[in-house]
Each structure stands twice: as structure tokens, then as C-alpha cells.
Amino acid sequence: MSYLGESREMSNHMDLVTLCVETACESRQSVDKWRRQRRSLERLPSPLADALLRRLLSRRLLYPSLLEVFKYCAEEINVRGENSVDAEWMAYLGAFRHLRYLNVGGCHRITSSALWAITGMTSLQELNLSRCSKINDAAIKHILSLTNLEKLHVAETGVTAEGVKLLASLRALSVLDLGGLPVNDVALNSLQVLKKLQSLDLWGSQISNEGSAILNMFPKLSHLNLAMTSVTRLPNLLTLECLNMSNCTIESVLKDGKAPLAKLVLSGTAFLNEADALLHLNTSFLSLLDVSNSCLHNFFFLSKMKVIEHLNLSSCMIGDDSIEIVALIGVNLKSLNLNGTRVSSAGVGILAGHVSSLEILSLSETPIDDAAISYIGTMPSLKAVDLSHTVIKGFMHQEETQLDAPLSLTALQDLKQLERLNLEHTLISDGALCPLSSFQQLRHISLKSTSLADISLDFLSTIPKLTSLSICDAILTNYGLETFKPPATLKSIDLSGCWLLTRDAILSFCRIHPQIEVRHELSTEVPDDRNRPNRPTSSRLTSRSVQGTKKKEITAVSPSFIDQRVKYTRDELLALQSMSLVPASDDERDPGSV
Amino acid sequence: MKKEDTVKLISAEGFEFVVDKEAAMVSQTIHNMLTSPGSFSERQHGEVTFPEISTTILEKICQYFYWHLQFASGKETEFPIEPELTLELMMAANYLHT
Numbered sequence: 001m002s003y004l005g006e007s008r009e010m011s012n013h014m015d016l017v018t019l020c021v022e023t024a025c026e027s028r029q030s031v032d033k034w035r036r037q038r039r040s041l042e043r044l045p046s047p048l049a050d051a052l053l054r055r056l057l058s059r060r061l062l063y064p065s066l067l068e069v070f071k072y073c074a075e076e077i078n079v080r081g082e083n084s085v086d087a088e089w090m091a092y093l094g095a096f097r098h099l100r101y102l103n104v105g106g107c108h109r110i111t112s113s114a115l116w117a118i119t120g121m122t123s124l125q126e127l128n129l130s131r132c133s134k135i136n137d138a139a140i141k142h143i144l145s146l147t148n149l150e151k152l153h154v155a156e157t158g159v160t161a162e163g164v165k166l167l168a169s170l171r172a173l174s175v176l177d178l179g180g181l182p183v184n185d186v187a188l189n190s191l192q193v194l195k196k197l198q199s200l201d202l203w204g205s206q207i208s209n210e211g212s213a214i215l216n217m218f219p220k221l222s223h224l225n226l227a228m229t230s231v232t233r234l235p236n237l238l239t240l241e242c243l244n245m246s247n248c249t250i251e252s253v254l255k256d257g258k259a260p261l262a263k264l265v266l267s268g269t270a271f272l273n274e275a276d277a278l279l280h281l282n283t284s285f286l287s288l289l290d291v292s293n294s295c296l297h298n299f300f301f302l303s304k305m306k307v308i309e310h311l312n313l314s315s316c317m318i319g320d321d322s323i324e325i326v327a328l329i330g331v332n333l334k335s336l337n338l339n340g341t342r343v344s345s346a347g348v349g350i351l352a353g354h355v356s357s358l359e360i361l362s363l364s365e366t367p368i369d370d371a372a373i374s375y376i377g378t379m380p381s382l383k384a385v386d387l388s389h390t391v392i393k394g395f396m397h398q399e400e401t402q403l404d405a406p407l408s409l410t411a412l413q414d415l416k417q418l419e420r421l422n423l424e425h426t427l428i429s430d431g432a433l434c435p436l437s438s439f440q441q442l443r444h445i446s447l448k449s450t451s452l453a454d455i456s457l458d459f460l461s462t463i464p465k466l467t468s469l470s471i472c473d474a475i476l477t478n479y480g481l482e483t484f485k486p487p488a489t490l491k492s493i494d495l496s497g498c499w500l501l502t503r504d505a506i507l508s509f510c511r512i513h514p515q516i517e518v519r520h521e522l523s524t525e526v527p528d529d530r531n532r533p534n535r536p537t538s539s540r541l542t543s544r545s546v547q548g549t550k551k552k553e554i555t556a557v558s559p560s561f562i563d564q565r566v567k568y569t570r571d572e573l574l575a576l577q578s579m580s581l582v583p584a585s586d587d588e589r590d591p592g593s594v
Numbered sequence: 595m596k597k598e599d600t601v602k603l604i605s606a607e608g609f610e611f612v613v614d615k616e617a618a619m620v621s622q623t624i625h626n627m628l629t630s631p632g633s634f635s636e637r638q639h640g641e642v643t644f645p646e647i648s649t650t651i652l653e654k655i656c657q658y659f660y661w662h663l664q665f666a667s668g669k670e671t672e673f674p675i676e677p678e679l680t681l682e683l684m685m686a687a688n689y690l691h692t
Contacts, residue, residue, distance in 0.1 A: 016687035023675040030677035040681040
């Protein structure tokens with residue numbers, strides 16, 4: 001049974017298990033060929049059953065009565081966000097003998113009474129009901145019968161403080177997600193019998209300072225989310241590793257400096273005593289700090305953070321004057337977000353030479369100019385750079401934009417690992433893109449400018465590993481698109497806002513390059529990745545899909561560094577942040593590594 | 595073909611498949627049996643018996659071994675699998691680490 005998650009999978013190109021799962025889930029007809037092989041299904045090792053179920057779901061071949069054949073072998077069911085999941089599904093799932101993990105988060109048709117079907121399932125260790133809006137206190141009595149439950153997620157449901165109080169009888173709980181529920185101090189007080197609790201999510205609750213004092217009673221608490229609450233003081237929590245107090249007002253937290261904090265998220269947080277608030281923290285383990293959108297003026301506290309790897313200072317009051325402190329602690333930095341700050345090229349120059357491990361640098365909406373690019377070119381580990389919404393032109397000297405002026409992007413040629421470059425909403429013109437054509441590792445490039453024309457495609461067509469290209473609002477012509485020879489690796493191209501292109505030209509491009517996903521206002525095709533049999537999905541494990549997963553991770557990381565304020569509303573962002581604080585929550589669960 | 599370059603795989607029903615050692619080694623499990631130090635009888639006699647794998651499935655497995663070698667050397671063809679064999683084949687592949 002030592003299947004998935006072994007390094008061996010990485011080395012095998014097309015392992016037979018994957019091929020079998022793919023074939024088994026090819027179509028409804030192929031499912032019919034094996035669904036009656038009861039004896040085989042009863043013997044099926046659970047990792048195989050779980051893999052089969054995941055694939056069936058992603059191929060949209062799973063329906064309630066088909067679940068039945070898995071009742072002896074499956075241990076994990078994740079149907080998060082599937083709209084079709086309802087009480088009938090739950091009725092079948094209730095018959096599963098060994099079900100250990102059930103995630104029906106965001107399944108809007110799940111009601112409290114639908115949970116009756118899973119009452120008494122002592123095999124169940126983890127249940128996720130988050131965002132099931134029809135779940136309320138009536139569901140709690142069913143949940144209480146799951147006596148071995150270790151992880152429970154009921155965030156953003158209709159459960160009230162009264163219902164939360166009852167959860168105290170689930171003594172095995174180590175993870176409890178109550179985000180967005182009206183939990184009050186009284187309810188929290190009754191939970192203090194949960195001595196195994198390691199992770200507690202209380203964002204948006206009605207907990208006050210009085211209630212936060214109770215947090216001392218959880219001897220193992222390592223993850224705590226109090227974002228958007230009125231808590232201003234936090235007692236000394238000796239085991240706390242991850243804390244989220246975004247959008248709170250902080251008076252004093254963890255003053256004794258003992259908590260071994262690794263992640264601290266204080267986005268949009270206000271400080272009553274700024275000079276003092278962060279100075280007493282134990283920073284010996286702190287690897288992630290997010291103080292974006294906070295009103296901090298003094299950044300001296302950063303100088304203590306010797307092991308920091310991920311620093312988010314976006315939309316802070318930081319400028320060139322304080323950037324030296326970042327440079328001092330830069331040796332371990334892997335990602336640095338300075339979006340929307342006053343940091344200019346001079347500031348970037350101060351950083352250069354001090355951030356040898358930096359992989360992700362975001363400088364969107366900063367007053368940098370082309371001089372910054374030459375400094376960026378000296379940061380050897382960079383993989384992703386965001387220079388969008390700046391006044392960079394691509395020419396070294398700002399005053400002369402003649403063609404013979406040195407091209408500033410040339411400086412990035414030395415970055416041997418650069419995979420992602422965002423130049424949207426800059427003053428970059430066609431000629432300035434010329435150096436890009438020799439970037440060996442570049443995989444993703446984003447351009448958005450009304451001054452780009454056909455010639456820019458020429459420079460982009462020779463980037464050897466380019467997989468996604470976004471060139472929006474450009475003045476591309478049908479002829480330009482027709483003569484464009486995309487790199488063989490290209491998987492997607494975004495041509496949104498290229499208003500000169502006609503429908504015919506785009507369709508003909510699609511015909512000639514069927515492997516490329518095209519996005520444009522006139523392209524009607526809505527590609528559905530999940531239904532493409534040959535496309536590796538995140539859930540599977542050939543080496544190709546392993547690479548795919550890695551790429552997806554990068555995509556998953558970068559938008560939050562590059563475009564977060566554009567892509568998400570503030571509330572969504574806070575929800576995302578709270579997710580990142582929960583260890584091994586369903587959102588981080590990689591099905592391939594089970 | 596010299597005897598030491600081949601290995602005999604025996605199905606539950608007793609059918610014997612003689613395959614190249616190189617091909618059989620696609621399976622990590624067989625690889626371990628044939629190379630690990632100690633006196634695995636498999637290693638001495640060049641024979642491996644699979645009491646849980648039927649002849650049909652073992653035949654398919656052997657085909658896969660050869661297909662895999664071809665695929666690894668750059669010949670990208672499809673490996674055909676009958677849908678009715680998928681469950682049993684999947685379990686055998688899982689056991690054989692292939």
C-alpha cells in the first residue's frame with residue numbers, strides 16, 4: 001500500500017497506475033466496464049480508490065449511486081465546491097466503512113438534516129463543512145456523534161455561539177475552524193476543555209480581550225486566527241507559531257517574547273503603540289511577516305528578524321529611507337513585496353547585493369524607473385519579478401528614447417532562473433523588448449500596453465521555454481498574429497483588448513495551434529481543463545503532472561504577490577490569509593502527496 | 595539470449611513469462627528482489643512467483659515493461675488498456691511499483 005507520495009513516482013514518466021486511472025475514467029462506458037467488479041473493488045487499496053474517485057470527480061463522471069461501489073475501499077472524499085452534492089450523496093457516503101476524511105466545503109445543497117446520514121461514523125477524523133450556508137446549529141447534534149473527529153471546519157456556516165459551545169464534547173479535536181461565526185467569549189470559554197487543540201480559527205468573531213485571555217488554556221495551541229476581531233491584547237501563548245491579527249488594532253501581543261512565532265500576518269492592522277508593539281516578539285523563528293496595508297511608520301522592528309524569508313510590506317509607508325533595514329535582514333529573504341510603496345530605484349539599489357536568496361520581488365506601483373532594472377539584474381536567485389504599473393521604459397536613460405539608447409531589460413539577462421516577468425502598464429515599447437528573446441528560463445510574461453505592436457511578437461517568439469504569454473490592449477494586427485511563430489512550449493496566450501484582431505484571425509490561430517489556449521473577447525471557446533483527458537491534473541502523479549503541479553504552485557503563489565489587490569477584494573484576501581495559517585487545511589492538501 | 599539476462603515471472607495459475615531482466619526491472623519491486631543482497635531465492639533462480647496476479651494481468655504487465663522501455667527511449671506511443679482490466683491491473687501495478 002505504499003503508493004502515492006513516494007519519490008519513485010517522480011522518476012517514472014508514465015507509471016502504470018496513472019495510466020489505469022486515466023483509462024478507467026475515460027468515459028461513462030469505461031466506468032461501466034469495471035463498476036460491477038465487486039470483488040476487485042473490495043480489495044482495492046484505499047490510495048488507489050481515492051485516486052480513482054478524484055479522477056472520476058474531475059472528469060464529471062461521479063454520481064451518487066456510483067459512490068456505492070467504493071464503500072469498502074475509499075478513505076477520503078473531497079467534493080469541495082461541487083454544486084450537485086446533496087443529501088443523496090451524503091446517504092451513500094454514510095455507508096462508507098473506512099471514511100476518514102470528508103470535505104463537502106462550499107457544497108450549498110448540504111443541509112443540517114443531510115448530515116444525519118453520517119452520524120456515528122467513528123472512522124471519520126476530518127470533516128469540512130465550511131461555507132455550507134444551510135448548515136446551522138441543528139447540524140451540531142449530528143456532528144457530536146462523530147466522536148473521533150480531530151479536525152472540524154464549520155467556517156461561514158449558520159452555526160451560532162450556542163452551537164459552538166456544544167462542540168466542547170469533541171475532545172479529540174486538534175483543528176477547529178470557526179471563521180466568520182458569531183463566537184463570543186462565553187462560547188470560547190466552554191471550549192477550553194479541548195486540550196488537544198492546536199489550531200483555532202476565530203476570524204470575524206465577537207471575541208473580546210476578555211475572551212482572548214482564555215486562549216492560555218489551550219496548552220498546544222500553535223495556530224491562531226483572530227483577524228477582524230476587536231481583540232487588542234493577546235496573553236503570552238507559549239506554543240504559538242502562526243498568528244493572524246489582520247484588520248485588528250493591536251495594543252500588545254505576546255509581550256514576554258516566548259512564543260516561537262514562524263508566521264505573523266498583520267495586514268491592515270493598526271497599532272496603538274507602534275514603537276513598542278512588535279519589538280518584544282520572539283523573532284528567532286519568524287519566517288513570514290505580512291504587514292501590508294498597515295499604518296506602520298517606523299520599521300526598526302524589522303532589524304530583529306534575522307531569519308525572515310517572506311516579507312510583505314505592500315502599501316506600507318516604507319520608502320528608501322527605511323529600506324536599509326530590509327537590506328540588513330535580506331540574506332534569507334525569498335520573497336519581498338514592496339507593491340504600492342514609496343521605494344524608488346535608489347531603494348532597490350540599496351537592496352542589491354544583500355538579497356542573494358530572493359526569488360520573488362514585487363515592485364508594482366512604485367516610483368521606480370529603469371535604473372532599478374540594472375540593480376534587479378544583480379539579484380542572482382530571482383524567479384519572479386513584478387514591475388507593473390511603473391514608469392519604466394526599457395531604455396537606460398529616461399530622457400532619450402532613441403533606438404540606440406541602451407536597453408534596460410538587458411540587465412535581466414544575467415538572471416539565470418528568471419521564470420516570470422510582469423511588465424503590464426509600463427511605458428515599455430516594442431524595441432525595448434528585444435533583450436527578452438534570449439531569456440532561457442522565462443516561462444511567463446505579462447504585457448499590457450497600448451503602444452505594443454506586431455514587432456513585439458517577433459522578440460517573444462524565440463523565448464525557448466515560454467509557456468504563457470499575456471499581451472493585452474496591444475495594437476496587434478491580423479497579419480502579425482498570422483505570422484507569429486509561437487515557441488513550441490507555449491500553452492496559453494492572452495490577447496484581451498487587442499481590438500484590431502478579428503474573429504477569423506483568432507479562430508485560424510486556434511486551428512493552427514490547437515495546443516494553445518487563446519483568450520480574447522472574440523474567442524468563444526471556454527477551455528475546460530478538467531475535462532481534457534490528456535492534460536495532467538493537479539491530482540495526479542506522472543512526472544509531467546508533477547512539473548505541472550509545481551508550476552501551479554508558482555502560479556498560486558505569484559498572483560498573491562503580484563496582483564493581489566487587483567484580483568481579490570479585501571475580504572477574500574483575508575479569507576485567503578486565514579487559510580494559509582491553518583496547517584494542512586483542505587486548501588493546502590495536495591491530493592498527490594497523500 | 596543468455597539465461598542470466600532473463601527472468602521468469604510466474605502467474606497465479608502457473609503460467610511462465612520469460613522476459614529480459616532489463617524490462618522486468620521497470621518494476622521497483624522486482625528490481626529490489628533481484629538486486630538486494632542476501633539470499634532471495636528469486637535472485638538465485640531468476641524466478642518470481644506472483645500468487646495474486648492472474649495470467650491475463652501478468653501478460654499485460656510484461657507488455658507494459660517493454661512499452662515503458664520504448665517510451666523512456668523517446669518512442670511516444672499509447673499503451674492500450676482494456677477498461678475491464680483497469681482495477682486488477684492497477685492493483686498489480688501498485689504492488690509491483692511500476
